[in-house]
Amino acid sequence: MAKLLLLPGDGIGPEVMAEVKKLIDFMNAHGFGHFEIEEDLVGGSCYEAHKVAITEPTMRKAHAADAVIFGAVGGPQWDSVAYDVRPEAGLLRLRKELGLFANIRPAICYPALAESSSLKREVVDGLDIIILRELTGGVYFGEPKTITDLGNGQKRAIDTQVYDTYEIERIGRVAFELARKRRNKVTSMEKRNVMKTGVLWHEVVKELHAREFKDVTLEHQLADAGGMQLVRWPKQFDVIVTDNLFGDMLSDIAAMLTGSLGMLPSASLGEVDTKTKKRKAMYEPVHGSAPDIAGKGIANPIAMLASFGMALRYSLNMGKEADQIDAAISAALAQGLRTADIKSAGATVVTTSQMGDAIVGEMKKLAA
Numbered sequence: 001m002a003k004l005l006l007l008p009g010d011g012i013g014p015e016v017m018a019e020v021k022k023l024i025d026f027m028n029a030h031g032f033g034h035f036e037i038e039e040d041l042v043g044g045s046c047y048e049a050h051k052v053a054i055t056e057p058t059m060r061k062a063h064a065a066d067a068v069i070f071g072a073v074g075g076p077q078w079d080s081v082a083y084d085v086r087p088e089a090g091l092l093r094l095r096k097e098l099g100l101f102a103n104i105r106p107a108i109c110y111p112a113l114a115e116s117s118s119l120k121r122e123v124v125d126g127l128d129i130i131i132l133r134e135l136t137g138g139v140y141f142g143e144p145k146t147i148t149d150l151g152n153g154q155k156r157a158i159d160t161q162v163y164d165t166y167e168i169e170r171i172g173r174v175a176f177e178l179a180r181k182r183r184n185k186v187t188s189m190e191k192r193n194v195m196k197t198g199v200l201w202h203e204v205v206k207e208l209h210a211r212e213f214k215d216v217t218l219e220h221q222l223a224d225a226g227g228m229q230l231v232r233w234p235k236q237f238d239v240i241v242t243d244n245l246f247g248d249m250l251s252d253i254a255a256m257l258t259g260s261l262g263m264l265p266s267a268s269l270g271e272v273d274t275k276t277k278k279r280k281a282m283y284e285p286v287h288g289s290a291p292d293i294a295g296k297g298i299a300n301p302i303a304m305l306a307s308f309g310m311a312l313r314y315s316l317n318m319g320k321e322a323d324q325i326d327a328a329i330s331a332a333l334a335q336g337l338r339t340a341d342i343k344s345a346g347a348t349v350v351t352t353s354q355m356g357d358a359i360v361g362e363m364k365k366l367a368a
């Protein structure tokens with residue numbers, strides 16, 4: 001039995017999470033798995049109830065769950081609440097306390113959506129790559145991080161890019177293990193030509209490969225050249241592993257390859273617990289709470305549903321069922337069904353719930 005904590009959050013979060021619940025109910029009823037779910041508040045909705053962005057009991061449940069399934073947080077009504085209880089504080093606390101250092105973002109281009117990409121069909125059609133971003137180190141967290149008044153009318157800003165061997169090694173290990181279950185290729189991206197962290201990154205990944213993962217093909221690219229290759233011919237990649245800063249940018253570039261924000265799932269993984277052999281993990285769509293469309297029932301639930309699919313793949317050892325969810329999404333799109341964000345000429349525009357029903361309907365066909 002899998003224990004899941006659902007945290008729908010704010011805005012369209014609860015609307016897209018409702019489709020995950022629909023899918024879970026179907027899977028429980030039809031022998032696709034046995035999920036026990038708990039649901040709690042996070043973000044602005046938690047602030048309204050408890051004056052904090054996440055409560056202690058919810059954090060305890062997150063630690064105890066096999067996986068946390070997260071919707072989205074935030075909205076203009078909480079723009080002026082105190083910094084430490086703002087909606088995003090709930091998300092950041094979860095990431096920090098669960099030690100989620102590995103952020104997996106697949107960029108998959110469903111054939112039916114190849115026309116929505118800004119690139120040519122042949123460049124993106126059938127694309128299936130992963131950007132693996134280091135999430136807890138690097139320049140976003142390194143100290144010193146200051147702005148100093150130099151007293152002569154000038155100020156000086158400092159950010160520190162810092163990586164230790166263990167941080168590079170553990171993200172490298174996730175990359176090689178992911179690749180082994182896919183097309184067996186890792187591309188490591190850094191800037192060793194101008195950055196010391198790049199020199200160490202390159203060295204540690206290379207040594208780890210030689211020591212433990214010789215069966216996987218390893219390539220190194222400078223991150224700027226890698227960005228160019230990502231839009232030139234993205235199908236050359238399988239798993240791209242990179243640091244926090246480059247990963248932030250490269251994953252957004254990869255996002256555009258696939259069309260819409262409403263299509264993009266993500267997973268964030270922590271260390272493997274030596275006793276239980278399990279990882280702490282959280283799964284969430286890349287998009288935010290989309291206040292502009294919240295409450296209208298038109299949000300695209302695919303990023304959320306695909307995030308649940310990633311939980312099956314990476315936390316619950318249910319790769320076959322994860323493949324079935326991906327196939328059901330692909331089939332619903334191939335029927336010509338589109339939420340408003342991905343609509344195209346000749347397609348049928350559907351609501352959030354109709355898209356969820358269609359995907360569950362395709363799962364039913366797979367079960368038959």
Ligand code: NAD
Binds near residue numbers: 012288
């Ligand atoms: P957003 O991702 O919420 O929305 C950007 C645009 O994409 C909007 O036009 C929105 O309507 C559209 N969009 C997003 N998801 C969609 C979906 N599933 N279906 C259809 N259209 C979709 O980003 P934003 O507008 O910059 O931020 C809105 C709020 O969300 C802010 O409060 C921000 O802080 C928060 N946010 C939260 C997260 C998170 O919870 N992980 C991430 C990003 C932003």
